[in-house]
Amino acid sequence: MIPAAPDATELIARARKxxxxxxxxxxxxxxxxxxxxxxxxxxxxYPVGLGGLGAPRALQAVVDAELxxxxxxxxxxxxxxxxxxxxxxxxxxxxxxxxxxxxxRPLWTGEEVWxxxxxxxxxxxxxxxxGTRAVRDEQSGDWIVDGQKVWTSSAHTARWAILIARTDxxxxxxxxxxxxxxxxxDPGVEVRPLRQITGEAEFxxxxxxxxxxxxxxxxxxxxxxxxxxxxxxMNERVSIGGGRxxxxxxxxxxxxxxxxxxxxxxxxxxxQRLLDLWVDAEVARLTGERLRQQLVAxxxxxxxxxxxxxxxxLNQLISGLEVELLGEEGLLYSxxxxxxxxxxxxxxxxxxxxxxxxxxxxxxxxxxxxxxNIVAERVLGLPAEPRNDKDVPWKELAR
Numbered sequence: 001m002i003p004a005a006p007d008a009t010e011l012i013a014r015a016r017k018x019x020x021x022x023x024x025x026x027x028x029x030x031x032x033x034x035x036x037x038x039x040x041x042x043x044x045x046y047p048v049g050l051g052g053l054g055a056p057r058a059l060q061a062v063v064d065a066e067l068x069x070x071x072x073x074x075x076x077x078x079x080x081x082x083x084x085x086x087x088x089x090x091x092x093x094x095x096x097x098x099x100x101x102x103x104x105r106p107l108w109t110g111e112e113v114w115x116x117x118x119x120x121x122x123x124x125x126x127x128x129x130x131g132t133r134a135v136r137d138e139q140s141g142d143w144i145v146d147g148q149k150v151w152t153s154s155a156h157t158a159r160w161a162i163l164i165a166r167t168d169x170x171x172x173x174x175x176x177x178x179x180x181x182x183x184x185x186d187p188g189v190e191v192r193p194l195r196q197i198t199g200e201a202e203f204x205x206x207x208x209x210x211x212x213x214x215x216x217x218x219x220x221x222x223x224x225x226x227x228x229x230x231x232x233x234m235n236e237r238v239s240i241g242g243g244r245x246x247x248x249x250x251x252x253x254x255x256x257x258x259x260x261x262x263x264x265x266x267x268x269x270x271x272q273r274l275l276d277l278w279v280d281a282e283v284a285r286l287t288g289e290r291l292r293q294q295l296v297a298x299x300x301x302x303x304x305x306x307x308x309x310x311x312x313x314l315n316q317l318i319s320g321l322e323v324e325l326l327g328e329e330g331l332l333y334s335x336x337x338x339x340x341x342x343x344x345x346x347x348x349x350x351x352x353x354x355x356x357x358x359x360x361x362x363x364x365x366x367x368x369x370x371x372x373n374i375v376a377e378r379v380l381g382l383p384a385e386p387r388n389d390k391d392v393p394w395k396e397l398a399r
Contacts, residue, residue, distance in 0.1 A: 015066040033109040083114035094219040115158035117149040134165035155204035169395040177225035181217040199336040252281035312361035319355040
């Protein structure tokens, strides 16, 4: 018989047992995180043995609250967001048992950072047109990968990457793609920084030359990589646009704080615009809560694209309002030094940084134009755009 999933009372008891056996005050951060994973309290809805207990996803908040109140460390989710939000759900859905056992624990504890090798110079919005090749070595069974990826967040700190590559150029572009886990320490991997308008280089371009990937690190069937990638992309949009925030969390909180603290900057027009954006931000926050409740019943769907659309729009409008509110001060910028940060910090920086960095929100994680198509076709049921290259072999496409 399959044991019943634990309820909130049992999860609280398990959390208290973890705290008693591994007191946060005397246990190293990494040892505590490992013990939490092994206790099934990392992500409670995952299977037993993989950081979870097969409990309802909604009960994760119960565990988090208990551990936070006791001063337990977290796994720095902003730093490892790609692993948590994109790689982990895909590994869980398509990885072998050995792959799951190997990767999920150090991914969750943050011992191994992940990046995403999807976009290419000629395949960004049209990701299915990607040209990076993976060719099977018939003797060893390994895959040899050659190509170039771009706009890769965290590639300079990543140990592993989720990668899609073309394994059959004779098939149409959405077919003949295969999904892999790539070792970023392979000697054929070269990471180069891409300096952005903010002055930082959190993005990178990645060159792959003769990179060897064992077939055991393939996720899904050969040629089925586009379907596997949809799991990653749907989760990516939820993780970008649907993060849990308190009221006035995120960018709207910074703009509201400036309004309250600097009454001399206020005008009637700015007041009306701030009120409109505050309401929009609260609607987006509550919609995100509703979306997370829907996730309890299964994997994210195209609705996550709508959340990501709203996230990009709001960030750009709010950051623009904040700069305008500050007047001459809004034109100041604290530091143009080229650094390669481990994470994006919207709320810990100044208004100028937020304004510039928000410009990327409508590009990263799916461009606004592509996401509008997804919402129109898959949520609203509108007719699809004509796609004349859908059944044309990839090798015959104009490039």
